[in-house]
Amino acid sequence: MDDNSMTSQQPAICPICSNGLRNQKIVSRPNAPVLQNVTLSDRAKALAFPTGRLEFVRCDQCGFVWNEAFDPDLIHYDSGYNNDVSSSAYYRAHLEEMADNILAAVPQGEEIHYVEIGCGDGEFLRLVVERAKGRCVSAVGFDPSYNSSKPLPQRARIHPTIFSPETCALVPEETNIVCSRHTIEHIADVQMFARSLSSLITNRERKLFIETPDMDWILDHVAFQDFFYEHCALYTPRAIATLLAQYGMTAKTRPVYFGQYMWTEATLAEASPADGSPAAPSQLPAANPELADAYRQTSERSLHKWHEFIKDRSAAGPIALWGGASKGVTFALLIQSLAGQEPCLDCVIDLNEAKQSCFLPVTGLPIVSPETARQRQISTIIVMNPNYLDEIRDMVERMDWPARIVALNE
Ligand SMILES: [Zn+2]
Structure with missing residues (x-):
């Protein structure tokens, strides 16, 4: 996922402060969906969604981080773009x-x-x-x-x-x-x-x-x-x-x-x-x-720990992510690339009704309402944004749903 050893051939110049010294690559990934907040109602189209490369570089001076491999022509923010989270x-x-x-x-x-x-x-x-x-x-x-x-x-x-x-x-x-x-x-x-x-x-x-x-x-x-x-x-x-x-x-x-x-x-x-x-x-x-060194040393380990957790919890029943926006799309993709063909995540829960019955780009995971997830007998929920943890716990409790709830970056 994130490459620890990479050094750029050419020194990357910060587009903000023009510093070109000691700037380091901190993330390198080959296949990130070019958009996260899209409503895709066709699973085949979701699976074939276009991807681009992430090559994030961090400026050693001002701390700005930018994707060197970014191609703006791959992105079209048209009317299928939906980042509404106001239902929370x-x-x-x-x-x-x-x-x-x-x-x-x-x-x-x-x-x-x-x-x-x-x-x-x-x-x-x-x-x-x-x-x-x-x-x-x-x-x-x-x-x-x-x-x-x-x-x-x-x-x-x-x-x-x-x-x-x-x-x-x-x-x-x-x-x-x-x-x-x-x-x-x-x-x-x-x-x-x-x-x-x-x-x-x-x-x-x-x-x-x-x-x-x-x-x-x-x-x-x-x-x-x-x-x-x-x-x-x-x-x-x-x-x-x-x-x-x-x-x-x-x-x-x-x-x-x-x-x-x-x-x-x-x-x-x-x-x-x-x-x-x-x-x-x-x-x-x-x-x-x-900060960057610590990130590069621990991010791979943290992702593997989540993969192990998901494998262990699969014995108790199906697992869902909560949050079908950018964090959920990215987490699902990284976990699925570690899991390969083994059964992994069941679905993604999202309160945004426009996204329900759609599929996440690239992984094709179904996006469902909390009620549907309960019917699918989800027994573990991984919350993508810790800021919503209390709100989600309350909702799940009111639904009398005996799922275990954990959060990223808690
Ligand atoms: Zn800079």
Whole structure:
């Protein structure tokens, strides 16, 4: 799975800070599905789903991690893309907290003009408008996969297109909030994206919010299932601050969602920074080499331990994963490649109704509702995201379902 011995032929240059010294490959895999959050109702098509290579390199300076083998032409975010996780109460609470954080950035009594880059089906945009209680005068979203039939709030509009220097003109002049959640990690051309974002931050009243996975959390928790094709660019607080500083912005970043994500707030840099301004990127912690070494030494072992656990637990009955999104797709694929032909995982449980009765790309595992999994007599559930463990335990208990529940990265 993850190659410990590999060294690049050519030194890899960090696309953010230009460092080319001591950058190391940390993950190498041959056959990652090019998309994880897809609804595939035909099992044969799921099994034959296109794959690409993962060759993740980590910058020794800013800690940025990127897939050197990424080919953007393999990815099409069309209307079959579905990453809706809002059926979870835990996730819903996270979304509400982030929406309130954005609203608090505009002084009470002032109008809010909101723009969201990569807004998916508009779930978060709707939530911001709803929680603004009339203060949000305009809301504009951009997303090429948008095709929701759900009505939008008044004065909200979503453009089904990618956000680029060409589409910048569709952003209203009054805009004071620009938000981009879980989009920057999908963009390989990091400089182009930062340039486009910065073209919107034209005065100090406009604030930019970015939510993205925290690379160091992934390494620290040996979350090998968090490396996949769609996420071609994984940031640390220093990496994102360095990138935004190159376009005249200062950024403050803090951990959210139990540390798995980081939340960055950026504004136009002041000519002479006042006390309390964010630290210069070079003052933020540099990449810790021990973190990458520890990851490379333990990730293979951890995957083998999970495979052994699954083999042992098979004696008690069928086994399901809980979570048919990126983590579940990747974990299933890695486990199945170790298991070969031996019986392994039975199905994947997901609360997203659009995914139920579909199949995971490449492994072709069926995605089912909790009720169906219970009928399949699942006796072990492996939870892909530890943040949902309590919620899932409660649900299973209410269903009077005597399954054993364990979680990754608990
Ligand atoms: Zn770097």
